[in-house]
Amino acid sequence: MFLNQTTYSTDTSPRSVAIVDVNSDNKPDIIVTNWNSNTVSVLLNNGSGTFLTQTTYTTGTNPCLVAVVDVNSDNKPDIIVANWNSNNVSVLVNNGSGTFLTQTTYATGSNPFSVAVVDVNSDNKPDIIVANEYSNTVGVLLNTGSGT
Numbered sequence: 585m586f587l588n589q590t591t592y593s594t595d596t597s598p599r600s601v602a603i604v605d606v607n608s609d610n611k612p613d614i615i616v617t618n619w620n621s622n623t624v625s626v627l628l629n630n631g632s633g634t635f636l637t638q639t640t641y642t643t644g645t646n647p648c649l650v651a652v653v654d655v656n657s658d659n660k661p662d663i664i665v666a667n668w669n670s671n672n673v674s675v676l677v678n679n680g681s682g683t684f685l686t687q688t689t690y691a692t693g694s695n696p697f698s699v700a701v702v703d704v705n706s707d708n709k710p711d712i713i714v715a716n717e718y719s720n721t722v723g724v725l726l727n728t729g730s731g732t
Contacts, residue, residue, distance in 0.1 A: 592635050595621035604652040604661045605629075607682030617647035617665055624650060624665055624674075628682050641684050644670035653701040653710050654678075655727060664712055666696040673699055673714055673725070693719035703727075 595618035602615045611629035618625060622645055625638040644667025651664045660678035665687075667674055671694055674687040693716025700713045709727035716723055 590634065592627055592638065594618055594625045594627075594638055595623045595640055597621070598625070599647070600649045602650045602652045602663075606652070606661050606678060608660070608680070613682065615650055615652055615663060617643070617650045619646050619648060619668075622647065622667075624663055624676070626663075626682060626684070639683070641676055641687065643667055643674045643676075643687060644672050644689055646670070647674070648696075649698040651699050651701050655701070655710055655712075657709070657729070664699050664701055666692075666699045666714060668695050668697060668717070671695065673712060675712075690725055692716055692723050693721045695719070696723075 597619035598616045599619045600617045603612045606613045614627040616625045623640040627635040643665045646669040647665045648668045649666045652661045655662045662678050663676040665674040672689040676684040692714050695718040696714045697717040698715045701710045704711045711727050712725040714723045
C-alpha cells in the first residue's frame with residue numbers, strides 16, 4: 585500500500601509535526617519541533633513528494649508541540665510552539681516564502697505541553713490556548729491583533 589519511507593534530517597529528538605503550506609506554493613510543507621536542540625525545523629516541499637533540507641529556528645527550551653496558524657492576519661501561516669522547560673510559548677511570524685522571524689516568547693504556567701489556536705473571544709483574531717502540565721492549568725493568550 586505504501587512505498588518504503590524516505591527520511592529527512594531534523595535536529596535532535598523531533599517531537600511534534602505540523603503539515604501546512606508555509607510558502608504559498610500550494611504544496612504542504614513539514615514543520616517539526618526538536619526537543620533536545622531547542623529548535624523547530626521547516627522542510628519545504630519540492631512538489632514531487634520530496635522535501636528540501638531543513639531550515640531551523642531557535643525556540644525555547646524543550647519544544648514539545650507545534651501549531652501553525654496565521655496569527656497576524658497577513659494570510660501567511662505562523663509557527664506557535666509550546667516550550668516545556670522554559671515555561672513559555674514561541675511565536676515565529678512568517679516573513680513570506682517559507683522563512684520566519686526570530687521568535688517572540690510569551691510566559692505560560694509550568695511546563696506547557698500542548699497548544700491550540702482558536703478565536704475564543706469572537707474578535708476574529710486567533711488566540712493561543714496552552715495546557716500547562718505541572719501547574720495543572722490551561723492558559724489563554726488573547727491576540728492583540730498584531731499576532732502578539
